[in-house]
Amino acid sequence: xxxxxxxxxxxxxxxxxxxxxxxxxxDVIAACRDPDGAxxxxxxxxxxxxxxxxxxxxxxxxxxxxxxxxWNNAGIYPDKGQGLDTLxxxxxxxxxxxxxxxxxxxxxxxxxxxxxxxxRIMAFTSTMMASIGRDPSGAYAYRxxxxxxxxxxxxxxxxxxxxxxxxCLIHPGWVRTDMGGEAAAIDVATSVTGMKRVLDGFTMExxxxxxxxxxxEFPW
Numbered sequence: 001x002x003x004x005x006x007x008x009x010x011x012x013x014x015x016x017x018x019x020x021x022x023x024x025x026x027d028v029i030a031a032c033r034d035p036d037g038a039x040x041x042x043x044x045x046x047x048x049x050x051x052x053x054x055x056x057x058x059x060x061x062x063x064x065x066x067x068x069x070x071w072n073n074a075g076i077y078p079d080k081g082q083g084l085d086t087l088x089x090x091x092x093x094x095x096x097x098x099x100x101x102x103x104x105x106x107x108x109x110x111x112x113x114x115x116x117x118x119x120r121i122m123a124f125t126s127t128m129m130a131s132i133g134r135d136p137s138g139a140y141a142y143r144x145x146x147x148x149x150x151x152x153x154x155x156x157x158x159x160x161x162x163x164x165x166x167x168c169l170i171h172p173g174w175v176r177t178d179m180g181g182e183a184a185a186i187d188v189a190t191s192v193t194g195m196k197r198v199l200d201g202f203t204m205e206x207x208x209x210x211x212x213x214x215x216x217e218f219p220w
Contacts, residue, residue: 002119005029005067007049007106008074010038012177013125016188017071018042020196029067031058032074049074049102050094059109068119069199070110072103075125079141092141099145104152107160107167115163121202122160123195124153126169126210133219150210150220157208166207170195173213 004021008014009030018030018040028042035044045061048054049072076098078091107122114120129139130146150169157167172191176182194213210218 001025001027002068003027003029003066003117004069004071005031005045005062005110006071006073007031007047007103008125009040009044010034013172013175013188013191014073015040016192017073017195020189020192026068029062049106050098052105055102055105055109058106062110062113064116065113066117067110067113068117069121069123070107070114071123071125072106073123073125074102075099075146077139077142079139083138084140087140092144095141095145096148099142100148100152103149104156107156111160111163111165114165115160120163120165121168121199122156122165123168123170123199124149126150126171128171128174128212128218131210131219154208161204161207164204166202166204168199168202168206169208169210170198171210171212171218 004026006014006017009018010032018028021028022042029045030040030042031045031047032038033048035046045058047058076095078095103124114122126149127146129143130150136143153167153169172195173186175191176187191213198211198215212218
């Protein structure tokens with residue numbers, strides 16, 4: 001039975017990832033800061049992705065257990081609705097830590113677990129808002145931290161390729177969640193169904209690509 005480990009699994013997209021992989025019969029490890037309060041009906045892992053000690057503890061808990069799909073989904077959008085005049089530079093640094101550094105730290109820590117599996121995939125939830133080619137404006141912290149994630153994973157793919165691990169950057173769509181808002185275009189089920197379809201066909205040939213939930217490719 002394949003295993004998926006999902007971060008940010010307590011709500012929104014992460015929770016729907018848990019639900020759909022459970023329905024497909026996968027062994028699911030749902031990681032979040034407070035699993036006891038999340039009401040998740042699967043194996044859970046207490047993990048604050050921004051805490052290096054938590055990452056080390058997660059690695060000790062997993063030991064040598066294979067993880068077919070490591071899905072770095074946890075993220076924050078600290079400057080939603082803020083302009084340059086109200087931008088918090090402390091929160092910007094927090095966004096860089098959570099959205100970029102933390103996923104790479106976890107990927108490095110668990111690379112051996114992913115390499116020991118049959119599927120050997122690392123997925124990273126990115127966003128169309130990270131695309132410089134779309135000539136964006138506003139949301140300095142969120143956009144730049146996710147753009148930094150895109151670059152970091154582009155570098156990471158070279159280091160994990162010898163282990164047989166493929167890396168996927170994926171845009172979930174504009175989704176109706178706490179982060180996306182009620183006006184967003186699609187619901188979480190549509191988003192995750194699409195992303196799962198992309199990952200089901202993902203191979204080393206595609207590693208490092210920046211894809212949308214519908215399979216199309218995004219400009220960098």
